[in-house]
Amino acid sequence: MTKIFKHRLVLPIAALVALILVNTISRPSFVSITVRDGQLYGSVIDILRNSAPLMLVALGMTIVIATRGIDLSVGALMAVSGAVALTIIDGSGSPDSPATLGIAIAAGVTVTLIFGAWNGFLVSVLGIQPIIATLVLMLAGRGIALLITGGFITTVTSTPYKFMSQGYLLGLPFAFYVSVVAIVLVALIQRRTALGVLTESVGINPEASRLAGVRSRGIVWGAYAVSGLLAGFAGILYSSNIMAADANAAGQYIELDAILAVVLGGTSLMGGKFSIAGTVIGVFTIQTLKSTITFLGVPPAVSPLFMAMVVVIVVLVQSQRVRNGASKLWATVSSRKEAEVAR
Amino acid sequence: MKKKLIGGIAAAAALALAMTGCAGGGGGGDDELITVGFAQTGSESGWRSANTESMKAAFSEENGFELVFNAADNKIEAQIAAVRSFINQGVDAIVIAPIVEDGWDDVLTEAKEAGIPVILEDRTVTASDDLYAAWVGLDFRNEGVMAGQWAAETFGDTPTNLVVLEGTTGSAPANDRAEGFAEAIEGTAITTLDSQTGNFTRADGKTVMEGFLQKYGDTIDLVYAHNDDMALGAIDAIEAAGLVPGTDIQIVSIDAVKDGMLALIDGKINFIVECNPLLGDLAAGLVKDVLAGKDVEKKIYVEDQSFTPEQAAEVIDERLY
Numbered sequence: 001m002t003k004i005f006k007h008r009l010v011l012p013i014a015a016l017v018a019l020i021l022v023n024t025i026s027r028p029s030f031v032s033i034t035v036r037d038g039q040l041y042g043s044v045i046d047i048l049r050n051s052a053p054l055m056l057v058a059l060g061m062t063i064v065i066a067t068r069g070i071d072l073s074v075g076a077l078m079a080v081s082g083a084v085a086l087t088i089i090d091g092s093g094s095p096d097s098p099a100t101l102g103i104a105i106a107a108g109v110t111v112t113l114i115f116g117a118w119n120g121f122l123v124s125v126l127g128i129q130p131i132i133a134t135l136v137l138m139l140a141g142r143g144i145a146l147l148i149t150g151g152f153i154t155t156v157t158s159t160p161y162k163f164m165s166q167g168y169l170l171g172l173p174f175a176f177y178v179s180v181v182a183i184v185l186v187a188l189i190q191r192r193t194a195l196g197v198l199t200e201s202v203g204i205n206p207e208a209s210r211l212a213g214v215r216s217r218g219i220v221w222g223a224y225a226v227s228g229l230l231a232g233f234a235g236i237l238y239s240s241n242i243m244a245a246d247a248n249a250a251g252q253y254i255e256l257d258a259i260l261a262v263v264l265g266g267t268s269l270m271g272g273k274f275s276i277a278g279t280v281i282g283v284f285t286i287q288t289l290k291s292t293i294t295f296l297g298v299p300p301a302v303s304p305l306f307m308a309m310v311v312v313i314v315v316l317v318q319s320q321r322v323r324n325g326a327s328k329l330w331a332t333v334s335s336r337k338e339a340e341v342a343r
Numbered sequence: 344m345k346k347k348l349i350g351g352i353a354a355a356a357a358l359a360l361a362m363t364g365c366a367g368g369g370g371g372g373d374d375e376l377i378t379v380g381f382a383q384t385g386s387e388s389g390w391r392s393a394n395t396e397s398m399k400a401a402f403s404e405e406n407g408f409e410l411v412f413n414a415a416d417n418k419i420e421a422q423i424a425a426v427r428s429f430i431n432q433g434v435d436a437i438v439i440a441p442i443v444e445d446g447w448d449d450v451l452t453e454a455k456e457a458g459i460p461v462i463l464e465d466r467t468v469t470a471s472d473d474l475y476a477a478w479v480g481l482d483f484r485n486e487g488v489m490a491g492q493w494a495a496e497t498f499g500d501t502p503t504n505l506v507v508l509e510g511t512t513g514s515a516p517a518n519d520r521a522e523g524f525a526e527a528i529e530g531t532a533i534t535t536l537d538s539q540t541g542n543f544t545r546a547d548g549k550t551v552m553e554g555f556l557q558k559y560g561d562t563i564d565l566v567y568a569h570n571d572d573m574a575l576g577a578i579d580a581i582e583a584a585g586l587v588p589g590t591d592i593q594i595v596s597i598d599a600v601k602d603g604m605l606a607l608i609d610g611k612i613n614f615i616v617e618c619n620p621l622l623g624d625l626a627a628g629l630v631k632d633v634l635a636g637k638d639v640e641k642k643i644y645v646e647d648q649s650f651t652p653e654q655a656a657e658v659i660d661e662r663l664y
Contacts, residue, residue, distance in 0.1 A: 027558060036585050043557040050550060142416070152392045153545075153572075155602055166583060242545040242576060248387045248416065249544040293539075294554030300512045300540035 008266050012281045015264070015314045019288045023295050030295060039168040043291060049173035050241075051287035052165070053078065053234035054257055055280070056179070059186045060227030061258040062279045067220045068203045068271025069123060069130035074231040074258060076141025077115055078251030081108035081232035082239030083148040086156050095158040104161070109232035115141070116228015120221035134224075138255070145247035154245040165240035175237055182230065187276050196274075199223065203271030261286050264314060285314070376409040379630060380429030381438045384466075385417040388543055388572050389600035393664035394465065394620035398438070401623030408627065417442055426450050430457050436630045440465040444515050451475060460633045464626050466515040472641055476633045479625045479643045481618050483516045487523025489616045489649050490595045494524075494565060495531045497593070497613075503531075503564045506555045507538035508548050508577060510569035516618075517543075520569045520597060536563065541573040548573030552580035561586060568596040571603025571615065578611050589613055599650060600664060607655045615655070617648045620664060 023030040023043075033042035057074045064071045085108035092100045115137055122133035167174045190196035201209040202216040210216050231251070239245050263269060264285055265278025289310055293303045316322050379402050386392055395414070402410040411434060415422035419442050429437050430453055437459055441447060444467060451474035454461050463478040494505070505528075510517030517540070525535075536559055541548035548568065555563060561584075568574035574596035581588040588594060588611045596603060599617040606612045622645065632639050650658070 029557065029560075041584070043554075046553050046557065050553075146386060151386050151395065153389055166579070238546065242549060242579065244545055246544060246546065248385055249542070249546055290550070291554055291557075294537075294551055295558055297537055297539075300509060300538075303540075 008275065009278055009281065011318045012265055012278055012285065015317070016281055016285045016288065019285060019292060019310075023288070023292055026296055035171070038171060040171045043295070045173060047284065047287045047291055048176045048179075049165070050290075051283050052173075052175035052179045053237045053241075053251070054254060054261065054287065055283045056182050056230040056234040056237070057227075057251070057254055058258040058261040058279050058283050059182055059276065060223075060230035061255075062262050062265075062267055062274050062276060063186070063190070063199060063223045064130070064227045065259070065262050065267055065269060066199045066203045066271060066274035067223045068206070069220065069223065070259065070269070071116075071119065071134045071224060071227045071231075072131065072255050073115065073119060073134040073137035073141055074227060074234070075251035075254040076138050076145070077112040077228055077231040078235030078238055078254065079145035079245075079247045080115065080141050080148070081112045081235035082245040082250050083145040083154065083247055084108040084111050085161075085236055086154045086239055086245035087148055089156045089158050089161060090154050095156055096160060098160060101158065101160045105236055108236055109229055112232030112235065113225060113229045116225040116231070117221070119228065120224030123224060124217045124220040142247055145245070145250070149245050149247050151247075153247075155243060157243065161240055162243055163240075165237050175241075178233070178237065182233070183276065183280055186226075190276065195219070200272050200274065203274075257286055260311065264311075264318075266318070375407070376404065377407055377436065377630065377634065378409045378411065378432075378434045379436050379438060380411045380426070380432070380434040381413065382422050382425045382429070382440065383412065383414045384422070384440050384442045385414050387417055388570065388598075389602065389664070390570065390598050390618065390620050393600070394440070394622060396664075397621040397623035398464075398626065399623070401627040402438075402630075406627060408630075415442065419443055419446065423447075423450050427453065430454055430459060433457075434459060436634060437461045438626055438630065439463055441468050441515075442466075443513055444469045444518075445513075448474065460630075462626055462629050462633065464622050477629050477639045477641055477643065479622055479629055480645065481647055482644045483519035483618075484523040485644075486516075486597050486616045486618055486647055487520035487525075488527045489523075489647070490520070490567060490597060490614070491524040491527025493614045493616075493649070494533060494567070494595055495528050498531060498533055498565065500532050503533040504559065504562050505533050505535045505565045505567060506552075506559070506563050507535060508541040508551055508566065508568040508573040509538055510540070510543045510573075512540050517569055524567055533565070541568070541576065543570050543572060545572045545576040545579075548576030549580045550576075552577040553583070556580060556584045556586075561591065563592050566592060566594045568594065570618075571596050571598040571600050571606075571612075574612055575602055575606060578606060599648075599655075599662075601662070604650070604655050604659055604662065607650060607652050608659060610652055613652070615650045617650065619645050619647060 030043050033040050061071055085104040088104040088107055089095050089100055094100055119134050122128045123130050165175050198214050199219055201214055202219050206216050238250050261282030262279050265275055265282035267274040267278060298306045381398055383395055402408040413425040415425055422442050427450060437454060447468040447470040451461060451470050455474055460476040463475050465480045467478060537555055539551045541551045566577050568577060574594050578588045581592050586592055593613045595614045596612055597616045597618055599615045603615055607615050629639055
């Protein structure tokens with residue numbers, strides 16, 4: 001029993017469960033799932049679907065953070081891939097053909113893969129601090145996206161493109177499958193090969209791992225490239241959700257949500273040990289928190305404060321020092337009580 | 344960590360500003376042209392893009408202007424910094440589309456002390472009105488009233504459940520459109536179930552509407568969106584919930600951008616109040632009048648129209664935005 005409580009994912013899961021409980025108590029319909037036209041429908045399904053872009057971005061962020069880095073450019077890269085893909089579809093004569101769709105998606109994610117590799121080059125080869133290196137594209141990326149769309153919101157009608165974020169497969173949203181595939185792929189590559197251990201070793205001590213023969217440069221470079229690629233797919237999903245390339249709003253502040261998801265999942269910003277399962281739970285926690293604001297009817301003016309307070313509580317509960325302090329306090333209080341009883 | 348981040352952003356912002364400063368200073372040699380600094384909010388919506396285009400067209404070289412354009416990406420501090428750099432560059436006049444209403448006193452005082460007249464366009468500020476020469480824009484409150492009157496006429500005494508998709512919290516259009524609408528539906532059987540911000544964007548409008556639909560199901564009869572983009576997001580959410588927008592749930596919104604008008608013609612939106620973005624010519628005229636020392640009206644309102652689906656179908660081909 002105590003072993004279960006000591007597991008490092010217990011607290012992240014507890015936070016998520018608590019949020020779901022609060023929602024369900026306030027409105028039992030929160031957890032209800034109905035079938036409508038052969039599709040599952042309900043708040044939980046919405047959360048699964050809407051969390052897909054953040055999930056992809058947060059997975060990339062987990063790997064980057066594990067190498068002791070950070071990627072601030074992901075939100076801007078989302079805007080770029082959406083802008084590239086929708087501009088291609090908008091300009092083509094056959095927006096519904098699978099070929100157009102393939103070219104659009106491939107072009108969108110290729111561009112962000114290149115940008116991700118550029119981030120990796122700055123960090124791993126030139127040795128620029130990750131926060132500064134990725135800040136360049138965080139600021140420039142949106143400008144590039146605006147340049148591609150000409151400052152307007154590009155809107156298209158393309159049934160297959162719409163399907164990616166709004167379509168259903170076997171009753172579940174297609175976007176959810178995209179998340180699952182990304183989680184499984186990242187987990188397999190990191191955990192079923194030595195790559196994960198090598199990534200952690202680079203994050204724990206880059207110099208020692210290099211001396212031990214780990215090619216840290218390639219690993220760090222690759223982490224940023226993967227983060228860029230995943231951000232590209234996230235941007236495709238985002239633009240597919242509204243069928244518009246909104247260069248300003250796409251992925252805005254998602255880098256911060258992604259960092260938060262990684263931290264809530266128990267991965268340290270100092271690099272090293274990382275938890276993919278933790279990140280997945282962190283993402284669901286953040287997405288649930290966002291629907292909580294609507295569900296509890298938190299007034300818009302105080303919703304950022306509400307969000308911040310929940311995050312502070314979750315982070316405090318997870319802090320080892322706070323927990324040690326609390327248990328010490330508890331021990332003193334209970335021993336005093338015992339002493340009183342004995343008297 | 345956080346300090347580094349903020350420091351980094353500040354450094355990058357300073358760099359970006361220095362760069363715009365160079366670009367502005369380089370072309371300032373021409374004496375005959377009136378140099379005007381225009382601090383735009385950003386390019387967050389179709390409305391904003393149309394507004395920017397209109398301003399750029401009106402402040403063209405043919406019209407005797409040299410325009411120094413800055414879009415602040417909806418970051419308040421970046422916009423204030425842009426206005427300061429206009430003052431330092433010594434432009435002849437400054438046009439601002441304020442992102443928020445508050446916090447303008449200091450920088451407007453600086454402009455006044457430097458003898459540079461300021462014209463506000465679109466949104467207003469809470470600063471004292473002797474700090475700027477004039478304001479040209481739209482009566483957001485009246486837009487809300489017009490939308491509300493339509494709702495009151497359409498639903499009247501029929502018990503109606505309303506949800507509201509608000510604009511960016513604290514912005515003048517969000518505040519005034521909410522107030523005007525609430526006033527117009529007073530005394531009717533329309534009850535507001537919920538009101539939440541959708542930040543004037545499609546994605547947020549869609550997410551918030553999804554939440555409303557999960558919370559209240561099909562008891563919702565009417566959606567009031569503070570702009571077309573959020574209404575378009577709401578349409579997606581309503582369709583995904585298996586309901587018919589415009590029929591099962593009626594929608595009234597404000598802006599009348601192209602995509603919104605097309606949805607109106609399709610019957611997915613029921614009524615749109617226009618918010619005319621073509622303010623460029625009026626603003627350019629004001630700048631010339633103020634610099635010539637003429638007396639101008641402090642507040643100039645542009646008349647707004649409203650559209651039903653039939654009216655929209657008639658005018659859609661001749662609209663510029």
